[in-house]
Amino acid sequence: MPSTSESCVKFNEPLMHQSCILGYHKIEVAPASARFVGLYVGRRSFCQQLKQLATVDATCLDLRSITAGEKGFVLTFDDAFQSVFVNALPELRVYGYRAITFVVAGKVGGRNDWDVAAGCVPAPLMNEAELKEWIKAGHEIGGHTMTHPWLSHLKMSEARREIVDCKRSLEDRFGVRLKHFCYPFGDYNKEIRDMVEEAGYETACTTAEGSIGHTEDLFALPRKMIYSRRYHHWIGQIIQKLGTSGQFRAGHLDPNQ
Numbered sequence: 001m002p003s004t005s006e007s008c009v010k011f012n013e014p015l016m017h018q019s020c021i022l023g024y025h026k027i028e029v030a031p032a033s034a035r036f037v038g039l040y041v042g043r044r045s046f047c048q049q050l051k052q053l054a055t056v057d058a059t060c061l062d063l064r065s066i067t068a069g070e071k072g073f074v075l076t077f078d079d080a081f082q083s084v085f086v087n088a089l090p091e092l093r094v095y096g097y098r099a100i101t102f103v104v105a106g107k108v109g110g111r112n113d114w115d116v117a118a119g120c121v122p123a124p125l126m127n128e129a130e131l132k133e134w135i136k137a138g139h140e141i142g143g144h145t146m147t148h149p150w151l152s153h154l155k156m157s158e159a160r161r162e163i164v165d166c167k168r169s170l171e172d173r174f175g176v177r178l179k180h181f182c183y184p185f186g187d188y189n190k191e192i193r194d195m196v197e198e199a200g201y202e203t204a205c206t207t208a209e210g211s212i213g214h215t216e217d218l219f220a221l222p223r224k225m226i227y228s229r230r231y232h233h234w235i236g237q238i239i240q241k242l243g244t245s246g247q248f249r250a251g252h253l254d255p256n257q
Contacts, residue, residue: 019066019212021074021205023223026123028083035120038227043087049226050095060097062140063180063203066212067221075099076205076223078182079112079144082124085134093137101126101134102144102182102205105169114148114184128173135174142180143167143201150187159192164199179203181219193219 030040041049053060059072066074075092077084080103092099107113109127116122126134131141145151145162146169154162167178179202183192186207196204196219203218210222 019061019071019073020210021063021066021076021212021221021223023205023207023225024075024077024084024088025079026081026083027077027087031121033121035118036115041226043091046088047091047094050091050097054095060095062098063100063205063221067203067216067218076142076182077101079104079148080108080126080131080141081112082126082130085126085130089134089137089139092139098138098140100140100142100180102142102180103131103166103170104144104146104148104184105166105173106146107148108173112148131174135176140180141170141174141176141178142182142205143170143178144182145184148184150185151183151192152187152189156191156195160195160199163192163195167199167201180205183207188220193217 024041024046025039027041027043027046029042030037034040053073059070061070061072061074063074063076066072075097077088077099078101080101084101088099104125107125108131110125111122112120112125135141143163143166145166147162149159149162151159151162163181167181170176170178181196181199181201181204183196183204183206188196188204188206193204201219203221205221205223207225208220208222209224211224212221216222
């Protein structure tokens, strides 16, 4: 795998296609006081990643297509941070890629209180107008509960309310059908998984590492979480598995630029 000092990785033989869901959080440079720096990927680094993905024979898909067996990758953004609207949306337009952001329904236009409670830096979330523009641009929104709790720590009635009310709230507010869900903190169990299915969602994403196979539980989909400190490791691995042949340049970017 490429290290931070390697500038070029060549693939001189056909490579295995392997579909995957890529997971991001904030698309911005991490402030000096950030506690979890890995949740930040700078805009320059994100742009470089999209450029690299565009160099291989891989297709940007939606969750319905990839779970139906089509080969390619899906771009997902947890929490609907405003930095995704400001920094990722313009880059997605450049490459014609479509993505999904998982929205905390009770925090639209607010901030990441669940992170702040853990000592993290406050960060703004997309407001209603920004989410409407996101949807108008051809992207999807998904459910991420009402308040971003650890679902398995709640009473079952409270967990069900978080899941069901999120879907109802976002559908009523934005006039779209919410088809996909993402577990906050990647936290779920069989009861939570079944609640999500019963609520009418079609899929649910986890934070478990993995690619998409042929026998995946649609309500326990693994992802490749793109953390800034693992940029060079993951992007090289992902492109190698998505591509057919050729080469890409990892460059000398600081992954948090």
